[in-house]
Amino acid sequence: MTEQQNKHLVTIGKEYDKIKLDKFLADMYNVSFSLVRKMARKGQIRLNSSRIKGNETLKVGDMVKIPGLFLHTQEEMLEANAQAKPLFTAKQIKDAKTWIMYEDDDVIVINKPAGITVQAGTGQEKSIDRLFAEVYPENHPKLVHRLDKETSGCLVLAKNKSVAKDLSYQFSKRHTHKRYLTIVKGNLQDPQGEIDFNVEKVFTAHNREQMKVHVSRGKEAKTFYKRLARNKDFHLLEVEIETGRTHQIRVHMKAIGTPILGDGKYNDHSQNSLPNGKKVKMCLHSRDIEFKHPNKNRMMKFTAPVNSKMLEAMLALGFDTNKI
CATH class of the missing domain: 3.10.290.10 (RNA-binding S4 domain)
Structure with missing residues (x-):
């Protein structure tokens, strides 16, 4: 050669x-x-x-x-x-900069909007990793964990390979702490609880990937929830996960009969409406994240404000937004 x-x-x-x-x-x-x-x-x-x-x-x-x-x-x-x-307009790149909640020489923490996938894939060209490669053209930030496309909130990016390796290890070994807010709909009897069904990947009749719970098959998954407010069958929950399986919160909430409001994949479309009849997008927000800074050697915690659409749903349901 x-x-x-x-x-x-x-x-x-x-x-x-x-x-x-x-x-x-x-x-x-x-x-x-x-x-x-x-x-x-x-x-x-x-x-x-x-x-x-x-x-x-x-x-x-x-x-x-x-x-x-x-x-x-x-x-x-x-x-x-x-x-x-x-791939992105100048305005989209400029807007992305306003999502940044924290930045130093090693990490970036953003408040990810709902509606954009984190990592590009088949049929998903526009993504957080590609967008921030345009925001930082000289040094493309690296993903260290994921959020679903329709989930908003805290997302951490690394500025170099060594930091990416450290943070990826923390997320994979569950050394980080994440707390979510969500609105679910259904007959939730217990004000707080633990869901520990295994989660496995299956394919629908149309060959679409989906997650479902199983008694023995699949991967171990644990979700903890606490009710913060209620309006009849609508419940505002604070959720923490011990594991980080694909669609874990969404599939666990469906499994106990209270799917997430606005979840087009795991909830019946006819149920994704507020009492006033208005349709809503998925109400799942990564509010808090805590991790050990790879170089500063101390724990850092960040809180992302709830996106406007979910906040609108909370207000329509009469939930006290001061409690979040």
């Missing part, structure tokens, strides 16, 4: 294991996500000799074919990036 051919083929090492292909290319070659997608559509990027979409997850040993354009001079790359259609 010639030197030039070597430049066009890259073997994935441990530092990029389980990273999305487009993020790897953006980090390695300082190119935009939109340019990566454009090159992927043209077949100029290959993964293990196969055509790709760009959002594939890499693993150690994968071979990536790099387009010659990515190896050109910085001036040529800037011109190519400028010609590619931007």
Whole structure:
């Protein structure tokens, strides 16, 4: 293999294991996500000799074919990036900066809005990781945990690999503390309780991924709730999770007969309305998060204000917002 051919083929090492292909290319070659997608559509990027979409997850040993354009001079790359259609508008990038609640040399803590996915994937091009790569073009922040697309609230990003590794470990080993607010609907008899059903991934008749509870199969999951307010069958709850399974709070609340108000996946659409008949989006908010700062060596706690739509639902139900 010639030197030039070597430049066009890259073997994935441990530092990029389980990273999305487009993020790897953006980090390695300082190119935009939109340019990566454009090159992927043209077949100029290959993964293990196969055509790709760009959002594939890499693993150690994968071979990536790099387009010659990515190896050109910085001036040529800037011109190519400028010609590619931007994924986000200037206003969206500016607005994202207003979500930041805390920032230092190592971490960023944001109040994530509902309606945007955290990590890009199939059918989900616009995401927090891609948006903040535009906010910080010189040093793309790294995800260390997740929130569902329709969940708002505290989300932590790392500014470098060592901090990302430390924080990811804290989240995976349950050394962090998270507290949520949610509105559920149904006959919730106990004002507080623990839900400890296992959670497993299943597929619907339309081959859509969904989580469900099971007595023995799946992964262990524990959810604790406390009622803060009530209006007939509507309940404002404070929720804490000991584990962090996919859709855990949503599927656990459904399992005890009180699905989250506005949850289009685990609640009947006819039940996602306020008493006045107004439809609502999912009422689940990550209010508090606490973790140990990797370099300051002390615990840090952050609280994210509830988003306007959920606050509107709370007021419509007569809940005292001063208690949150």
